[in-house]
Amino acid sequence: MIKDTxxxxxxxxxxTIRTAVPADGSGIAKVHAYTWWSSYQSFMPKExxxxxxxxIENATLKFTNCINTKHNCLVAEVGNExxxxxxxxxxxxxxxxxxxxxxxxxxxxxxxxxxxxxxxFIAGIKALLEHRYKDMIINxxxxxxxxxxxxxxxxxxxxxxxxxxxxxxxxxxDVIYYKDIQALYxxxxxxx
Ligand SMILES: CC(C)(COP(=O)(O)OP(=O)(O)OC[C@H]1O[C@@H](n2cnc3c(N)ncnc32)[C@H](O)[C@@H]1OP(=O)(O)O)[C@@H](O)C(=O)NCCC(=O)NCCS
Numbered sequence: 001m002i003k004d005t006x007x008x009x010x011x012x013x014x015x016t017i018r019t020a021v022p023a024d025g026s027g028i029a030k031v032h033a034y035t036w037w038s039s040y041q042s043f044m045p046k047e048x049x050x051x052x053x054x055x056i057e058n059a060t061l062k063f064t065n066c067i068n069t070k071h072n073c074l075v076a077e078v079g080n081e082x083x084x085x086x087x088x089x090x091x092x093x094x095x096x097x098x099x100x101x102x103x104x105x106x107x108x109x110x111x112x113x114x115x116x117x118x119x120x121f122i123a124g125i126k127a128l129l130e131h132r133y134k135d136m137i138i139n140x141x142x143x144x145x146x147x148x149x150x151x152x153x154x155x156x157x158x159x160x161x162x163x164x165x166x167x168x169x170x171x172x173x174d175v176i177y178y179k180d181i182q183a184l185y186x187x188x189x190x191x192x
Contacts, residue, residue, distance in 0.1 A: 007108075007110035010078050010114065012115060014078050015077070015083075015115075016076070017074060017076050018074070018077065019075075019127075020063075020067045020074060020085075022064050024063075024073070024082055025060045025063045025064030026056075026060045027075070027081065028063045028075060029057075029060040029062075029063050031083065031108055032052075033049075033053045033056050034108060034109075035107065035108060036052055037049045037050075039109070039144070039146065039147070042143070043141065043171060044167055045167040045168065045169055047167065048166060048168070048169075049167075051167075066087070072087050072088050072089055073085060074088075074120055074127065076111075076119065083108045083116065084106065084116045084120050085104075085106050085120070086121070087102075088100060088101060088124050088127055089103060091137050096135075096137050096177075098133075098134070098135065099137045100128035100131060100181075101138065102124045102136060102138045105117050105150075121188075122188050125188070129182060129185060134181065135177065135178060135179050135181060137175055137176060137177050137178070138175075139174070140176060141164075141166075141172070142161070142172045142173065142174055143172075148174065148176075154178075154184075154188070155187070155188075156176035156177060157176065158174045159175050159176070160174070161173060161175065
């Protein structure tokens with residue numbers, strides 16, 4: 001596991017954001033499972049979150065396959081350890097057919113509030129712009145106030161909601177919409 005001292009001693013300049021390669025599959029699966037575990041216990045069943053950790057090898061295969069075929073994953077790395085991830089794709093909901101979608105931004109708990117999520121988010125927008133998307137959506141569970149506030153702070157607005165089931169529990173999700181991601185990218189990267 002990643003040592004505590006690594007988080008304590010991390011400076012902004014130590015963090016690299018890059019496109020994932022197949023060898024990152026295991027690190028990505030760990031960040032995914034452990035971030036869900038540390039952040040979602042107040043609204044998802046504990047057993048469901050535990051199962052994600054137990055089944056980490058399957059998740060590793062899934063992510064490795066995804067990286068190989070879709071090239072749609074970005075990672076934040078500190079000292080050869082993956083501490084944050086983001087993946088993106090064309091929006092699944094036909095209502096937002098022309099939009100790109102950021103599927104999730106996940107940063108290990110000890111590395112949160114250090115600017116890593118925002119840097120991944122900006123890199124995700126850049127990747128969607130390279131794929132010629134103009135607008136973007138992100139779905140977030142309403143009960144995930146931390147995640148939702150982060151996405152709203154970065155310029156999105158709630159335009160809809162739907163329900164999904166996680167481990168037998170049905171939760172409402174918000175659709176957060178970002179119009180004109182080129183302008184958003186310029187705003188988020190402008191020197192203050
Ligand atoms: C949400 C998450 C990705 C944020 O990542 P992070 O690295 O901690 O965020 P950053 O440090 O880059 O913060 C970026 C900006 O958002 C703000 N922010 C971060 N978390 C916030 C929160 N909980 N509420 C309000 N604002 C928040 C920061 O203040 C910062 O603002 P600034 O640019 O004006 O300084 C991280 O907390 C996480 O992984 N959470 C668990 C997984 C999750 O819920 N992901 C989102 C749903 S898929």
